[in-house]
């Protein structure tokens with residue numbers, strides 16, 4: 001089994017069936033809805049960052065240095081982190097995948113901003129991305145921050161569990177997320193990137209009603225886990 005724990009916003013810990021511990025988009029200490037702070041994170045093998053905005057990246061460098069985890073992100077974000085003294089990084093680009101010890105990870109397109117928090121000169125500006133993971137046959141999609149994009153159709157039938165933003169304003173909102181569910185046809189959908197700030201306030205139960213029978217919607221509160 002793989003165990004996914006939601007920490008609020010777009011941050012998740014994933015304990016894989018292979019025994020590895022991953023974190024997506026670490027943002028804990030400044031995150032108003034997070035269930036834990038970085039002080040509670042002791043062991044991580046990998047950190048995966050979808051893009052460089054502060055609400056996905058600001059705790060990455062401190063946690064990479066604390067845990068010795070390997071950063072998996074775009075080539076530019078990894079280069080920035082290494083400039084800040086991070087030892088282990090694996091740079092990738094959209095459309096590329098790589099077989100890691102925990103499974104295969106592919107970087108998917110996302111339509112969003114590319115600024116890297118902390119990069120004051122703008123030298124490391126990059127593409128925003130999402131993640132498609134094949135964990136020994138179980139497929140997980142973390143969409144990152146994105147608009148509804150036609151490229152999601154390419155994932156049709158290839159996703160078991162989809163983590164989709166529903167907050168609107170910065171990403172797609174609930175109606176577009178329902179269209180994403182139709183395009184991807186995952187077995188399970190977990191909404192994310194909502195209710196962190198007033199401007200992305202959403203009712204996940206309303207989203208679940210709109211998804212209806214198209215997929216099973218699992219609404220996780222920060223601290224909740226889902227096993228798959």
Ligand SMILES: [Zn+2]
Pocket residue numbers: 010053055056145170193
């Ligand atoms: Zn965001």
